[in-house]
Amino acid sequence: xxxxHLLQFHALLQREILEHRNMFIMxxxxxxxxxxxxxxxxxxxxxxDTVSISIEYMxxxxxxxxxxxxxxxxxxxxxxxxxxxxxxxxxxxxNSLYQDRQELSILFWQSMPVxxxxxxxxxxxxxxxxxxxxxxxxxxxxxxxALFWLAILGWSYDIEVAGLGYMFLAAVASLIFVYLSxxxxxxxxxxxxxxxxxxxxxxxxxxxLWAIGVFILVGFLEEFIFGTQFLGNFVQSRxxxxxxxxxxxxxxxxxxxxxxxxxxxxVGSILLxxxxxxxxxxx
Amino acid sequence: xxxxxxxxxLTKSYGSLKALAGVDLTIPTxxxxxxxxxxxxGKTTALKALIGLCDVEGELSVAGxxxxxxxxxLMEDVCFIADVSILPKWFKVSQLIDYVEGVHPKFDRxxxxxxxxxxxxxxxxxxxxxxxxxxxxxxxxxxxxxxVKLLVLDEPTLGLDIIYRKEFYxxxxxxxxxxxxxxxxxxxxxxxxxxxxxxxxxxxxxxxxLSAMMTDLAxxxxxxxxxxxxxxxxxxxxxxxIRELLGxxxxxxxxxxxxxxxxxxxxxTPSVADLFVAKMKDSRHE
Numbered sequence: 001x002x003x004x005h006l007l008q009f010h011a012l013l014q015r016e017i018l019e020h021r022n023m024f025i026m027x028x029x030x031x032x033x034x035x036x037x038x039x040x041x042x043x044x045x046x047x048x049d050t051v052s053i054s055i056e057y058m059x060x061x062x063x064x065x066x067x068x069x070x071x072x073x074x075x076x077x078x079x080x081x082x083x084x085x086x087x088x089x090x091x092x093x094x095n096s097l098y099q100d101r102q103e104l105s106i107l108f109w110q111s112m113p114v115x116x117x118x119x120x121x122x123x124x125x126x127x128x129x130x131x132x133x134x135x136x137x138x139x140x141x142x143x144x145x146a147l148f149w150l151a152i153l154g155w156s157y158d159i160e161v162a163g164l165g166y167m168f169l170a171a172v173a174s175l176i177f178v179y180l181s182x183x184x185x186x187x188x189x190x191x192x193x194x195x196x197x198x199x200x201x202x203x204x205x206x207x208x209l210w211a212i213g214v215f216i217l218v219g220f221l222e223e224f225i226f227g228t229q230f231l232g233n234f235v236q237s238r239x240x241x242x243x244x245x246x247x248x249x250x251x252x253x254x255x256x257x258x259x260x261x262x263x264x265x266x267v268g269s270i271l272l273x274x275x276x277x278x279x280x281x282x283x
Numbered sequence: 284x285x286x287x288x289x290x291x292x293l294t295k296s297y298g299s300l301k302a303l304a305g306v307d308l309t310i311p312t313x314x315x316x317x318x319x320x321x322x323x324x325g326k327t328t329a330l331k332a333l334i335g336l337c338d339v340e341g342e343l344s345v346a347g348x349x350x351x352x353x354x355x356x357l358m359e360d361v362c363f364i365a366d367v368s369i370l371p372k373w374f375k376v377s378q379l380i381d382y383v384e385g386v387h388p389k390f391d392r393x394x395x396x397x398x399x400x401x402x403x404x405x406x407x408x409x410x411x412x413x414x415x416x417x418x419x420x421x422x423x424x425x426x427x428x429x430x431v432k433l434l435v436l437d438e439p440t441l442g443l444d445i446i447y448r449k450e451f452y453x454x455x456x457x458x459x460x461x462x463x464x465x466x467x468x469x470x471x472x473x474x475x476x477x478x479x480x481x482x483x484x485x486x487x488x489x490x491x492x493l494s495a496m497m498t499d500l501a502x503x504x505x506x507x508x509x510x511x512x513x514x515x516x517x518x519x520x521x522x523x524x525i526r527e528l529l530g531x532x533x534x535x536x537x538x539x540x541x542x543x544x545x546x547x548x549x550x551x552t553p554s555v556a557d558l559f560v561a562k563m564k565d566s567r568h569e
Contacts, residue, residue: 004388007385008385008386010385011381011382011384011385011386012385012386014381014382014385015382018373018374018378019371019373100371103371103372104365104369105369105370105371105372106369107336107363107365107369108365108369108370108371109371110334110335110336110354110358111334111358111362111363111364111365112358112383112386112387113355113356113357113358113359113386113387113388114355114358114386115355116355118355280335280338280351280354281335281336281337281338
């Protein structure tokens with residue numbers, strides 16, 4: 001891959017972010033704004049005593065913990081962000097190779113010297129690696145505001161807020177864990193992503209119905225013909241929420257390098273290769 | 284002169300409908316070639332096949348490559364403007380230029396900005412806020428700044444008013460065409476491009492009904508406003524088309540020596556539009 005190809009891939013990623021700025025930039029920003037508004041509203045309804053007790057309880061909770069040990073607690077506020085992100089990711093993947101065919105802009109995209117492989121790869125990298133960064137950046141801004149606010153509260157109520165530096169480090173560590181969790185999830189769910197993208201490339205309308213409908217049909221046929229439930233078990237084996245969370249750097253190696261993960265990546269890659277093939281012709 | 288496009292026996296079906304039924308098409312490098320045909324004749328399918336957007340059977344070579352297997356490589360040497368507003372509507376003009384600059388190795392940003400500076404298109408507007416004429420101007424400004432061997436235009440001025448249409452072709456001829464580049468144009472507005480063309484191809488029912496150099500048309504086709512007393516002789520020479528013209532009959536002949544036609548009445552070289560009508564009706568009767 002030479003310098004031009006890197007620049008070209010950068011342009012493809014930039015296109016994805018610009019096209020989906022509402023999902024990747026506006027959605028987390030609005031969520032952060034709502035959380036801030038709610039927090040301000042809640043604080044105005046709490047008396048000084050309640051605030052003091054809360055801060056002291058927090059100090060007690062974190063007492064003696066290192067930033068890495070505190071990090072999982074700091075991941076809790078990230079849950080609504082992760083929820084919104086996954087919701088947006090499903091919509092994004094469903095439309096990834098469908099929407100431009102619908103609005104005919106595919107004729108423009110295909111008139112550029114960009115391979116279908118790079119187009120599909122750019123969409124995967126966008127949703128698995130780039131878009132989460134915008135969510136992480138928003139959460140980081142939210143944590144910084146929260147810690148700054150905590151410091152001001154402590155100062156104005158004359159309460160000693162201990163360990164602000166540790167809390168900041170814990171917040172940063174938690175965001176790294178959130179990011180790594182999302183990237184690992186993308187790899188873990190690559191078969192699902194591949195399936196959705198395949199039908200996004202194939203369906204003439206309502207790709208979500210195609211993706212779900214064909215899956216149910218194939219699962220039914222499998223059980224009817226072979227009397228097995230491999231497909232159902234395969235999906236079930238990948239649907240436990242704890243599988244997606246990285247709470248320790250040790251976890252990453254275990255999650256990434258194991259037979260199940262590699263098998264999933266293989267299945268996902270085959271489905272994505274199908275999507276690249278389907279993308280070849282637009283009629 | 285080498286050929287930039289060589290197609291042999293191209294076929295494409297949509298269910299029972301044959302969009303291309305054995306198209307043979309050869310376009311030499313440096314030509315401005317028209318692909319003219321009625322609705323549903325197979326023009327768009329043929330043009331999409333040329334740039335690898337449509338799977339066809341048969342032999343096909345464009346700029347030395349097979350578009351079916353090397354589309355993205357081919358698109359470094361080929362540009363395409365389609366008959367519908369296909370620029371992504373959510374892009375701002377400046378973002379679109381950034382994108383093309385990012386993905387196309389032969390794009391010259393300065394040229395596009397120069398072209399656009401002569402228009403009313405603001406860089407900070409989204410495509411969806413531009414009129415159809417402006418979108419076409421923008422697309423042309425992008426394409427003209429890409430140094431390619433072949434430009435494929437599929438009804439590029441459809442839906443535009445006459446000012447935009449005239450400006451489009453003027454710029455294409457004066458600012459873009461240099462004699463080395465090849466342009467393939469498909470359009471309904473035959474009269475507007477007649478003066479530009481060096482080669483002419485008629486397509487009907489998925490087949491090429493005529494393929495000739497513009498300079499050869501006058502030698503091959505003759506229109507005669509036949510004197511009433513010469514009607515029988517004219518009929519005997521197998522005209523490809525007969526039409527009423529101000530109370531007289533006008534006959535179009537193919538490959539009949541002019542000396543033989545001269546005694547029948549006033550002779551002309553048919554316009555592309557008249558020839559188009561004649562050939563379309565002729566091919567319907569075959």
